[in-house]
Amino acid sequence: MQKPASRLWRFLRLSCRVFALLLVVGVLAGVVAYWRSSNDCPEVGKAEPADAINTWIYCEYGSPDVLRLARLPRPALKDSQVLVRLRATSINAGDWHMLRGEPIIARFAMGLRKPSSTRLGSDFSGVVEAVGSAVTRFSPGDSVWGATSAAFADRVVLRESRVLPKPANITFEQAAAVPVAALTALQGLRNEGLVHAGHHVLVNGASGGVGTFTVQIAKELGATVTGVCSTRNVDLVRSLGADRVIDYTRDDFASDSQRYDVVIDNVGNRSLSDLRRVLKPGGRVVLIGAGSGRWFSSIPRLLTVMARQKLGDQGTRFFIAEVNEPDLAQLNSWMAAGKVTPAIDRTFPFSELPQAIRYVEEGARAKVVVTLEETSPPPAP
Numbered sequence: 510m511q512k513p514a515s516r517l518w519r520f521l522r523l524s525c526r527v528f529a530l531l532l533v534v535g536v537l538a539g540v541v542a543y544w545r546s547s548n549d550c551p552e553v554g555k556a557e558p559a560d561a562i563n564t565w566i567y568c569e570y571g572s573p574d575v576l577r578l579a580r581l582p583r584p585a586l587k588d589s590q591v592l593v594r595l596r597a598t599s600i601n602a603g604d605w606h607m608l609r610g611e612p613i614i615a616r617f618a619m620g621l622r623k624p625s626s627t628r629l630g631s632d633f634s635g636v637v638e639a640v641g642s643a644v645t646r647f648s649p650g651d652s653v654w655g656a657t658s659a660a661f662a663d664r665v666v667l668r669e670s671r672v673l674p675k676p677a678n679i680t681f682e683q684a685a686a687v688p689v690a691a692l693t694a695l696q697g698l699r700n701e702g703l704v705h706a707g708h709h710v711l712v713n714g715a716s717g718g719v720g721t722f723t724v725q726i727a728k729e730l731g732a733t734v735t736g737v738c739s740t741r742n743v744d745l746v747r748s749l750g751a752d753r754v755i756d757y758t759r760d761d762f763a764s765d766s767q768r769y770d771v772v773i774d775n776v777g778n779r780s781l782s783d784l785r786r787v788l789k790p791g792g793r794v795v796l797i798g799a800g801s802g803r804w805f806s807s808i809p810r811l812l813t814v815m816a817r818q819k820l821g822d823q824g825t826r827f828f829i830a831e832v833n834e835p836d837l838a839q840l841n842s843w844m845a846a847g848k849v850t851p852a853i854d855r856t857f858p859f860s861e862l863p864q865a866i867r868y869v870e871e872g873a874r875a876k877v878v879v880t881l882e883e884t885s886p887p888p889a890p
């Protein structure tokens with residue numbers, strides 16, 4: 510009869526072999542997936558249709574220098590779609606993360622060796638050029654804004670439900686600043702923070718693209734708002750309606766005696782315990798910013814928070830903003846009523862879109878917008 514110790518030894522040996530086998534298979538699968546990962550760049554320039562779209566593409570991960578203008582065939586217009594000629598688009602932090610392929614762990618989703626999608630940009634405003642046969646809300650010539658993918662181009666084709674009529678009191682530049690940043694702010698405050706009138710909200714990173722909308726929307730929801738930003742942006746954050754502004758170069762909100770119902774973190778530079786320390790009992794922390802870090806950024810922290818959310822911990826929330834029609838309509842009506850006004854730091858012409866991305870990466874304030882001429886899109890080189 511075998512001794513229990515020798516049975517344990519055999520079990521451990523077998524487990525090690527299975528683990529080693531899985532490791533080898535995993536590494537081999539990773540190497541194959543790495544070398545097979547590709548994109549449509551080899552096709553670029555082969556087709557030169559008269560009706561091509563001028564678009565910025567990137568074939569490799571890297572700095573804004575890897576971006577180049579290309580002409581791609583325009584997708585056929587489906588019944589429920591509209592074709593919009595852009596007047597403006599805006600840069601989001603996600604654009605330069607995708608351009609650089611960082612955090613690197615995210616390349617499992619974005620393309621291991623090369624970006625699987627070569628197009629960037631989400632936000633746009635412009636003029637409807639053509640509509641599909643089932644489109645009822647728009648006609649050629651309408652001024653619109655909305656959210657799509659591949660918006661760093663002179664034209665986009667997208668579903669009617671992702672397009673809004675541009676309010677007359679809002680410029681094309683302002684409208685293009687809205688989609689991703691304002692949707693994130695709205696969903697973070699309302700869906701995750703459950704912010705309502707009378708709440709006291711702290712916004713860490715109040716002067717950025719998301720932060721400038723967070724301050725305004727929190728005020729619109731009836732909250733008292735404290736914004737955190739650097740010295741140069743204190744006046745901006747106050748002008749957006751913040752009741753109190755903390756200059757993080759001088760004061761630390763985490764050692765302050767003030768307590769909040771909701772903390773919105775657009776930066777990701779503070780520990781969860783720092784963020785939770787300033788909560789009132791039953792308060793919520795909403796994580797929006799991913800933080801810095803080339804390989805992993807805050808992803809392990811965000812996955813932990815998501816797992817805890819699933820297990821019933823409602824005190825710390827993380828979410829990915831989604832584009833949906835009711836929220837776009839809500840933002841449109843706030844803009845039309847003058848209750849939310851996009852704040853713009855700087856505009857760049859379409860030909861300088863890589864410089865605009867670099868400018869955001871280096872630390873812009875509010876939104877950075879890229880504009881296109883009304884009638885003459887820049888030719889591809």
Ligand SMILES: NC(=O)c1ccc[n+]([C@@H]2O[C@H](COP(=O)([O-])OP(=O)(O)OC[C@H]3O[C@@H](n4cnc5c(N)ncnc54)[C@H](OP(=O)(O)O)[C@@H]3O)[C@@H](O)[C@H]2O)c1
Pocket residue numbers: 601602603689690693713714715716717718719720737738739740742757775776777778796797798799800828829830869872873874875
């Ligand atoms: N979860 C989602 O669905 C989602 C959606 C959109 C964006 N995001 C993420 O949200 C984050 C913010 O996006 P964004 O577009 O607002 O970026 P952004 O425009 O670059 O703004 C970042 C802001 O962080 C502020 N900041 C930097 N260091 C700070 C510090 N120590 N304390 C307080 N504030 C500090 C900066 O303000 P100062 O210049 O005043 O220092 C800047 O205004 C990014 O990480 C982005 O990836 C997440």
